[in-house]
Amino acid sequence: xxxxxxxxxxxxxxxxxxxxARAGEVLALVGENGAGKSTLMKVLAGALEPDAGRMxxxxxxxxxxxxxxxxxxxxxxIHQELALAPHLSxxxxxxxxxxxxxxxxxxxxxLHERAxxxxxxxxxxxxxxxxxxxxxxxxERQLVEIARAVAFEARVxxxxxxxxxxxxxxxxxxxxxxxxxxxxxxxxxxISHVMEEIFAFAQRYCVLRDGRSVASGTCxxxxxxxxxxxxVGREVAQLTPRPAxxxxxxxxxxxxxxNSLRGQRLPRExxxxxxxxxxxxxxxxxxxxxTELLRxxxxxxRVVSGELRVLELSxxxxxxxxxxxxxxxxxxxxxSEGLALGLSIAANLGLPHLERFARAGRFxxxxxxxxxxxxxxxxxxxxAGPRQPIGELSGGNQQKVALARLxxxxxxxxxxxxxxxxxxxxxxxxxxxxxDRFARRGERQRAVLVVSSYLPELxxxxxxxxxxxxxxxxxxxxxxxxxxxxLLAQATGGGA
Amino acid sequence: MKQRWRExxxxxxxxxxxxxxxxxxxxLAGRPFTSWPNHQLxxxxxxxxxxxxxxxxxxxxxxxxxxxxxSTIALGTVVTALxxxxxxxxxxxxxxxxxxxxxxxxxIGALVVGQLGRVLALGAGxxxxxxxxxxxxxxxxxxxxxxxxxxxxxxxERAIGPLPLxxxxxxxxxxxxxxxxxxxxxxNQPVYPDATGWLRRVMVLAPEGPFAIAPPGVCVFALVAxxxxxxxxxxxxxxxxxAIGSNEQTAxxxxxxxxxxxxxxxxxGLACAGVASVLQFAYLSMGDPTTxxxxxxxxxxxxxxxxxxxxxxxxxxxxxxxxxxxMTVVDNGCTKLGLxxxxxxxxxxxxxxxxxxxxxxxxxxxx
Numbered sequence: 083x084x085x086x087x088x089x090x091x092x093x094x095x096x097x098x099x100x101x102x103a104r105a106g107e108v109l110a111l112v113g114e115n116g117a118g119k120s121t122l123m124k125v126l127a128g129a130l131e132p133d134a135g136r137m138x139x140x141x142x143x144x145x146x147x148x149x150x151x152x153x154x155x156x157x158x159x160i161h162q163e164l165a166l167a168p169h170l171s172x173x174x175x176x177x178x179x180x181x182x183x184x185x186x187x188x189x190x191x192x193l194h195e196r197a198x199x200x201x202x203x204x205x206x207x208x209x210x211x212x213x214x215x216x217x218x219x220x221x222e223r224q225l226v227e228i229a230r231a232v233a234f235e236a237r238v239x240x241x242x243x244x245x246x247x248x249x250x251x252x253x254x255x256x257x258x259x260x261x262x263x264x265x266x267x268x269x270x271x272x273i274s275h276v277m278e279e280i281f282a283f284a285q286r287y288c289v290l291r292d293g294r295s296v297a298s299g300t301c302x303x304x305x306x307x308x309x310x311x312x313x314v315g316r317e318v319a320q321l322t323p324r325p326a327x328x329x330x331x332x333x334x335x336x337x338x339x340x341n342s343l344r345g346q347r348l349p350r351e352x353x354x355x356x357x358x359x360x361x362x363x364x365x366x367x368x369x370x371x372x373t374e375l376l377r378x379x380x381x382x383x384r385v386v387s388g389e390l391r392v393l394e395l396s397x398x399x400x401x402x403x404x405x406x407x408x409x410x411x412x413x414x415x416x417x418s419e420g421l422a423l424g425l426s427i428a429a430n431l432g433l434p435h436l437e438r439f440a441r442a443g444r445f446x447x448x449x450x451x452x453x454x455x456x457x458x459x460x461x462x463x464x465x466a467g468p469r470q471p472i473g474e475l476s477g478g479n480q481q482k483v484a485l486a487r488l489x490x491x492x493x494x495x496x497x498x499x500x501x502x503x504x505x506x507x508x509x510x511x512x513x514x515x516x517x518d519r520f521a522r523r524g525e526r527q528r529a530v531l532v533v534s535s536y537l538p539e540l541x542x543x544x545x546x547x548x549x550x551x552x553x554x555x556x557x558x559x560x561x562x563x564x565x566x567x568x569l570l571a572q573a574t575g576g577g578a
Numbered sequence: 579m580k581q582r583w584r585e586x587x588x589x590x591x592x593x594x595x596x597x598x599x600x601x602x603x604x605x606l607a608g609r610p611f612t613s614w615p616n617h618q619l620x621x622x623x624x625x626x627x628x629x630x631x632x633x634x635x636x637x638x639x640x641x642x643x644x645x646x647x648x649s650t651i652a653l654g655t656v657v658t659a660l661x662x663x664x665x666x667x668x669x670x671x672x673x674x675x676x677x678x679x680x681x682x683x684x685x686i687g688a689l690v691v692g693q694l695g696r697v698l699a700l701g702a703g704x705x706x707x708x709x710x711x712x713x714x715x716x717x718x719x720x721x722x723x724x725x726x727x728x729x730x731x732x733x734x735e736r737a738i739g740p741l742p743l744x745x746x747x748x749x750x751x752x753x754x755x756x757x758x759x760x761x762x763x764x765x766n767q768p769v770y771p772d773a774t775g776w777l778r779r780v781m782v783l784a785p786e787g788p789f790a791i792a793p794p795g796v797c798v799f800a801l802v803a804x805x806x807x808x809x810x811x812x813x814x815x816x817x818x819x820x821a822i823g824s825n826e827q828t829a830x831x832x833x834x835x836x837x838x839x840x841x842x843x844x845x846x847g848l849a850c851a852g853v854a855s856v857l858q859f860a861y862l863s864m865g866d867p868t869t870x871x872x873x874x875x876x877x878x879x880x881x882x883x884x885x886x887x888x889x890x891x892x893x894x895x896x897x898x899x900x901x902x903x904x905m906t907v908v909d910n911g912c913t914k915l916g917l918x919x920x921x922x923x924x925x926x927x928x929x930x931x932x933x934x935x936x937x938x939x940x941x942x943x944x945x
Contacts, residue, residue: 149830150831153831153833165825165827167820167821167824167825167828168891169820169824169892170817170821174821178832179829179833180832180833181817183814186815187812188812188814230832
C-alpha cells in the first residue's frame with residue numbers, strides 16, 4: 083500500500099499510509115484508537131474506497147470495490163465479531179458461498195472432505211466438521227473462520243484483535259495457527275493491543291498514528307516501550323499504571339460483604355469484603371466465573387445460596403435497586419450489553435437516571451445533553467457532540483462513555499468487567515487514572531471491583547487481588563505481595 | 579453425548595407433542611377420533627394449511643415473514659375459478675392459480691430486496707397493456723405495456739435506487755391489497771365455475787380406487803412437503819437460505835447472492851401457497867375472495883410449533899408439518915368431544931406459546 087488517503091467529511095482518517103505485508107510473515111499493526119487502523123483495514127477489505135493512493139497484491143494493482151471482490155482476490159478478514167452462521171455446520175461455514183455442488187444439490191461428502199482438509203492444514207483436524215457452529219466455544223469458532231481463509235486460499239489474512247475473547251491456552255493455540263498460516267505462504271496482518279502477543283507472534287510491525295504510518299521495522303530490533311512511544315508520540319514513563327497507593331488515604335469501612343455466595347452455575351463459592359477507598363481486582367481464567375460474580379452482585383444473575391450484603395441491604399436485589407443504592411456495573415460486552423449503540427452519547431450516559439432530567443414528568447432533553455457535554459469534556463471523549471450516536475465512536479471512546487456513566491450516576495461501588503478491553507494504550511492510561519481518582523481521591527471514598535484478564539493491569543491498579551479458580555474465589559491478597567506468576571499459578575490451579 | 583441427546587430432543591420435541599395430543603384425544607374421545615376415516619379427514623383438513631406452511635418454512639428459515647398468505651390463497655381460488663370460466667382446462671386453471679401466487683411471491687421478494695422500481699414498472703406496464711389491449715387489440719397492448727415497463731424501470735431505478743423494505747411491512751400491505759384484488763376480480767362475490775373437471779375429486783375422500791388411502795390433495799401436499807423439505811436440506815439454494823437467516827452479512831461476505839436467493843425463496847414459498855390455493859379451491863368448488871381469513875397466522879403458528887425461530891436460521895419442513903398436524907388434531911379432537919369453538923382456540927393458542935417456551939428452555943440449556 084502506498085500513500086493511501088481517506089477522508090470522511092472534514093476528517094482525514096488516513097493521511098498517506100504506507101504499509102507492506104510480506105508472504106510468510108506476521109505483520110503487527112498497532113496504533114491508538116482513532117489512529118486509522120479500522121479505516122485502513124476496511125479499505126484493504128473492500129468495504130471503503132480510498133480517496134487517493136494505490137494498493138498492490140502480488141505485484142498486480144489491487145482496488146477492491148466490495149468485500150466479496152477482496153475475498154476473491156485472496157484477502158480474508160477475521161473480525162472481532164466473528165462472521166459465522168451459527169445454525170450451519172462447521173463444514174458449511176468454512177465453504178459458505180462456494181459449496182461443492184452437482185446440479186444444485188450440495189455434495190456433502192466433498193464438502194466435509196474439503197472442510198476437514200482445511201482444518202487439518204491448520205493442525206486441528208480433530209474438530210468434527212458436522213457440528214453446529216452455534217454449539218462451539220469462541221476459540222473453535224475463530225478456528226472455523228481461519229479455516230475459511232485457508233479454504234479460500236487467502237494470500238492475506240487480517241486478524242483484528244483475535245485474542246480479545248480467548249483464554250490464555252487458546253491464545254497459545256492461536257500462535258500455532260499463525261505459524262501454519264505463515265508456512266502456507268500467507269501474509270498475516272495482526273492487529274492487537276497486547277504487546278506480549280505482538281512480540282511473540284509477529285516478525286515485523288507497523289505503527290499508525292493520526293492516519294499516518296509513523297514507524298515500522300522488525301520486532302527483533304524493537305521493544306514494547308519503543309512501540310508505545312511511537313504510538314502516542316511521546317515517551318510513556320510506564321506501560322502499566324503506577325501503583326497508586328501513595329498519597330491516598332487507607333481503605334475505610336466495609337461497603338460490601340459476600341459469604342459463600344453461590345450462583346446458578348458460577349460462581350461456586352465466593353467470599354469477599356470490599357472496602358471504601360480500595361480497588362479490588364479479580365483475576366482468573368476466562369470462564370472461571372468472574373463475570374458471573376459481578377453479575378450476581380448487580381442482580382443480573384440469580385444468587386442460589388450464601389450471604390450477600392451491599393451497603394445497608396442484604397440479599398439479592400434487582401438491578402434497579404442496585405442503581406438506587408449506588409452500585410453500577412460496566413459490562414465486558416460493550417456492543418450488546420454495555421451500550422445502546424444506536425442511541426446518542428447523551429442517551430447512553432443518562433440511561434441509569436433519566437428521571438433526574440425530568441421535571442413534573444416532562445423529560446428535558448436539553449438538560450441531559452448539557453450534562454453529557456460536561457462529562458464528555460471531563461473524561462475527554464473524542465466525538466462530534468453529545469448527540470452523536472455512540473456506535474460511531476472508537477472502542478476506547480465508547481468505553482470512556484461507559485465509565486463516565488458510572489461516574490455521572492455518582493455510584494459508591496463500581497463493578498468493572500474488563501474495563502480496558504479493546505482499548506489502546508493511551509486510553510487505557512486515562513481509564514486507569516479515572517478509576518484511581520474515583521476510588522481514592524474523590525470528596526468521599528468509594529469502592530471498585532474490577533475483573534481483568536490482563537495481569538499487569540490488575541497488579542498496577544489494585545490494592546488487593548483475589549483469584550477466581552473454576553468458580554471458587556480465593557482470599558484476596560495485597561497486590562504489593564503478588565506477581566504475575568503467583569496469580570497465574572493460582573488461576574490455573576497450579577498452587578501458589 | 580449429552581449434546582447429542584439435546585439435539586435428538588430438539589428434533590423430536592414437536593413429534594412428541596403430536597403423539598401426546600393424539601393420545602390425549604384418543605383416550606378422551608375414543609373410537610370416533612381413532613377411526614381410519616377420521617384420520618383421512620384430519621389429513622384432508624391439514625392439506626391446505628400444511629402446504630402453505632411448507633412454503634412459509636422456507637421464508638421463515640431465511641429470516642423473512644409472510645403475512646399475506648391467507649389473502650394469496652383467496653386470490654388463487656378466484657383466479658383458478660375465473661380461468662375455468664374462461665374455458666381453460668382444469669389443469670391449466672390450476673397452473674394459472676399457482677402462477678398468480680408465485681407472481682405474488684416474486685413481488686414480495688422484489689420489494690424486500692429493494693427492487694421497488696421493478697415492481698412499479700411491471701405493475702404500470704401490465705395495467706397499460708391490458709387497457710390498450712382491450713381497446714386496440716392485444717398486439718398493441720403488449721408493445722405499449724412492455725415499452726412503458728422498460729422505460730419506467732430505467733427511470734425509477736435511477737431515481738430511487740435499491741430500497742430494501744421490511745418483509746413484515748411489505749406483506750402487511752399485501753395482506754390487505756391482495757384481498758382487495760381478489761374481491762375486485764370476483765366482483766365482490768364468490769366465483770362459481772360451471773365445471774371444475776377433475777379438480778372436483780381432489781379434496782374428497784374416495785371409498786375405493788387408487789386414492790382410497792388418501793385423497794389426491796393429500797398426496798399433492800405430501801409430495802410438495804417431501805420435495806421442499808429435501809430441497810431445504812440438500813440444495814445449495816436451501817443451504818444459502820438457511821445461511822441468510824442465520825447471518826445475512828456473513829452470507830453476503832462469503833459470496834452468497836443474497837438478493838437472488840431471497841427472490842427465489844419468496845417465489846417458491848408463495849408457489850406452495852399457490853398449490854394450497856388450488857387445494858382450497860377444490861375443497862370449496864368455487865373461488866371465494868373471503869376464504870382463508872386468518873390462515874397467515876395459522877401457517878406461521880404451524881411453522882413455529884414445529885421448532886422454527888422467527889429470527890431465522892432454524893426450522894424444518896418436517897417440523898412445520900407436525901405443527902400443522904397438531905393444530906388439526908386439537909381442532910378435530912375438540913369437535914369429536916363436542917367442545918365449543920372457543921375451547922379449540924384457547925388450546926391452540928396455549929400450544930403456540932408452550933411450543934416457543936419449550937424451545938427457549940432447550941436452547942437455554944444449550945448455551
